[in-house]
Amino acid sequence: MLNAKSLRCNDLLVTKPIWKPQETTQTGRNHKPRTKEKIQQGYNPFMRPELIKFCPLCGTGISQQFRYGQERPVCPACDWIFFADPKVAAAMLLEHDGQVLLVRRVNEPYRGLWTLPAGFVNAGEDPAAAAARECLEETGLSVDVTGLLDIYTGREHSRGADFVIFFRGRLQGGNLNPADDADAAEWFDYSHLPPMAFRATEFILGKYQPK
Numbered sequence: 001m002l003n004a005k006s007l008r009c010n011d012l013l014v015t016k017p018i019w020k021p022q023e024t025t026q027t028g029r030n031h032k033p034r035t036k037e038k039i040q041q042g043y044n045p046f047m048r049p050e051l052i053k054f055c056p057l058c059g060t061g062i063s064q065q066f067r068y069g070q071e072r073p074v075c076p077a078c079d080w081i082f083f084a085d086p087k088v089a090a091a092m093l094l095e096h097d098g099q100v101l102l103v104r105r106v107n108e109p110y111r112g113l114w115t116l117p118a119g120f121v122n123a124g125e126d127p128a129a130a131a132a133r134e135c136l137e138e139t140g141l142s143v144d145v146t147g148l149l150d151i152y153t154g155r156e157h158s159r160g161a162d163f164v165i166f167f168r169g170r171l172q173g174g175n176l177n178p179a180d181d182a183d184a185a186e187w188f189d190y191s192h193l194p195p196m197a198f199r200a201t202e203f204i205l206g207k208y209q210p211k
């Protein structure tokens with residue numbers, strides 16, 4: 001199991017978040033955008049404490065209280081506290097015979113562009129297991145995780161992750177069979193990579209391709 005102490009911070013890339021919530025356009029004098037509208041325009045309500053109105057546990061109206069160093073939404077009935085936690089994804093860099101495994105996105109944003117097998121880490125899930133799981137789900141290939149590669153920080157779109165943890169793996173078995181978030185899965189030479197969906201993927205492939 002990896003933990004924070006196993007990471008050497010000077011090896012890790014830290015970037016400023018490159019996605020920001022878009023402000024809604026005012027269309028009328030008293031126009032107040034509704035939450036649904038805001039989400040459609042790029043807001044992530046789970047990172048915006050002021051949009052939390054009711055306690056998800058007991059349904060009581062939320063109050064803003066000073067807790068753990070800042071104002072946070074707190075339930076006055078059951079003392080539930082809202083923390084705007086970052087979304088975490090895990091990705092797999094799998095190489096075989098000098099080629100790297102990529103998948104083509106079937107969903108927006110960046111549908112039709114390529115990336116490493118990756119997805120969100122479930123609550124309570126080991127990030128390394130999440131990377132192997134996503135690889136199996138999207139490509140049909142099972143892998144042994146061989147090590148932690150890097151961490152990329154910075155949300156690239158409104159539904160994206162705030163951190164992507166990259167792992168290396170060794171091909172274990174299975175048949176190449178794209179599914180889930182991918183409609184194609186192929187091996188590529190580093191000298192002939194397809195158009196990439198994410199800056200994180202471009203960065204990792206550029207940094208770790210064999211010299």
Ligand SMILES: [Zn+2]
Pocket residue numbers: 055056057058059060075076077078079080
């Ligand atoms: Zn409550």
